[in-house]
Amino acid sequence: MPHDPGTVKLVGAGPGAADLLTLRAARAIESAQALLYDALVCDEVVALAPAACLKIQTGKRAGRTSMKQETINRLMLRLARRGLRVVRLKGGDPSVFGRVGEEQAFLNAHGISTEVVPGVTAASAAAAQFGFPLTYRGQARRLVFATATTRDGALAETGWAADREATLALYMGRDQLSALAARLIAEGRSPHTPVMAVENAGRADARAMPGRLGALGQALAAAGCEGPVVVVVGEAAAQAPAFLNAEPALIEARS
Structure with a gap:
């Protein structure tokens, strides 16, 4: 484990169109070293991440098979502990039915700093x-x-x-x-x-x-x-x- 753990940004991708991203959200994606994104995030937004960024689709769409929340939590923790800049990218606004509270609490309890970047709901x-x-x-x-x-x-x-x-x-x-x-x-x-x-x-x-x-x-x-x-x-x-x-x-x- 590195001496200085990485950070996790919990970012709202907005409702779909890339031009509805906030500037802060776009900059977070552009600087990400690991990107965990939900199924509703469009390809145009994912493409903003650097080519060398590790990109992982986590699913999270009602009625369809998706990665379990516990697995997502552990994955964010593991990547952050490697010292990476991790972006957890969610459709809409992460604070509106986006489980941001659960994820933030889990990461903070394990010593990982977090930042929430709002999005258009x-x-x-x-x-x-x-x-x-x-x-x-x-x-x-x-x-x-x-x-x-x-x-x-x-x-x-x-x-x-x-x-x-x-x-x-x-x-x-x-x-x-x-x-x-x-x-x-x-x-x-x-x-x-x-x-x-x-x-x-x-x-x-x-x-x-x-x-x-x-x-x-x-x-x-x-x-x-x-x-x-x-x-x-x-x-x-x-x-x-x-x-x-x-x-x-x-x-x-x-x-």
């Missing part, structure tokens, strides 16, 4: 790409980021659903959307609440499904989404130009 990318705000004066006074499912894939408990002045940005719920919509309605949300469900937010192949909460599950099933989906629920979503068209409609990403 999927809800922000979706709002910007498809022309709607996440908050709106007089209508949406609060913004709630929530995971739609638990670690074992079960539907998460809500409890915050009845707040009609809150925009809900729901992550990791693509395969549970019918049940999720039913729960939100049971807890007080109107079935007519505007919804924007966005697949592959921030990428060139992004798609958006504008509609109403009561028809959310059916709309997404008809769309046949296979990529990650973020669902934005609330009156602010109705500001999207897509709502001026007939509903529901599948909207392709703007060029």
